[in-house]
């Protein structure tokens with residue numbers, strides 16, 4: 001459950017922005033924004049370093065901090081603390097000479113206002129604020145904290161979804177007045193001559209609205225640092241909501257199995273996992289984990305618990321790396337673990353000695369389902385991996401050993417094609 005450091009470098013050199021999400025595990029606006037920044041933006045100039053899941057174990061547990069508040073451990077911390085090494089590692093990243101500016105993303109309660117208005121809008125609240133520890137960090141680029149903070153707040157306030165959501169700059173005057181805040185990540189950064197800001201979206205909003213505001217801030221800071229970028233979704237609360245649900249995948253056991261978990265059923269049965277070994281998972285999305293839960297596995301995506309896998313254990317066979325599939329009349333080799341977009345029909349071909357099992361498809365008296373042209377209507381929708389009844393498992397076996405799985409995906413392919421183009425451009 002280590003955190004990820006995801007580096008996104010443009011072709012043209014420039015400043016480096018470090019973005020940290022998930023220091024507290026129950027603030028999904030911040031860590032989802034950081035994850036979208038890492039997965040759905042492309043940088044043309046300058047560099048992003050993104051740690052989207054600093055306190056990953058707490059994110060998965062939906063806890064502010066399973067070992068206490070991680071954002072109070074940046075002053076003194078005894079080596080016996082379970083998060084000692086985590087803190088040490090992130091401190092090294094923060095103080096790396098390449099880092100020009102640090103952002104720590106939070107979700108805070110209510111609405112910060114300099115004057116008391118009511119219980120939700122007052123100086124003690126944190127939501128909808130940009131936080132600085134002091135006005136000025138002398139002698140370093142971007143050290144004009146107050147000036148920069150005012151500017152990005154102004155930028156973001158031009159893009160409010162509702163005028164009541166406006167942001168304010170909050171100066172905690174940490175050095176002089178706030179001993180608690182002296183233990184925080186941003187104050188550690190300041191003490192090490194790194195300009196740092198906290199961004200707090202209000203917990204009064206749904207996650208997509210919080211993420212929307214975080215991304216507005218992130219884009220304003222990138223502009224301030226001269227980092228140029230592209231994103232592949234519309235920046236609006238609706239656009240963010242969609243982006244958070246799209247194309248979330250996890251690969252299991254060396255990519256023999258890959259699942260699109262965006263719309264996954266609450267439980268998938270008879271998932272062929274490897275006998276006698278620990279489940280390995282891998283995802284492009286830094287908020288995804290697959291962890292044992294009683295006699296099953298649970299799929300986590302940030303604070304969300306998407307569903308369970310109920311395993312059936314097999315020996316694995318590694319002799320077949322890919323499978324020939326004819327999709328809508330065109331034949332192509334697909335690696336094990338592929339998710340294959342299909343418009344009309346597919347036909348799976350494999351060498352003798354292997355057996356195909358299309359889950360939810362049956363022909364009387366047939367055990368090996370290779371060589372059948374299969375339409376969606378030929379498969380019982382209840383066997384899809386998604387709630388929408390559109391994505392189906394094709395499993396390949398050799399004798400009693402599992403050789404790999406493919407998914408046949410009958411959903412609209414438009415957004416996937418777009419994404420693919422973006423990822424290819426990055427490589």
Ligand SMILES: [Zn+2]
Nearest residue numbers: 024027106107
């Ligand atoms: Zn927080």
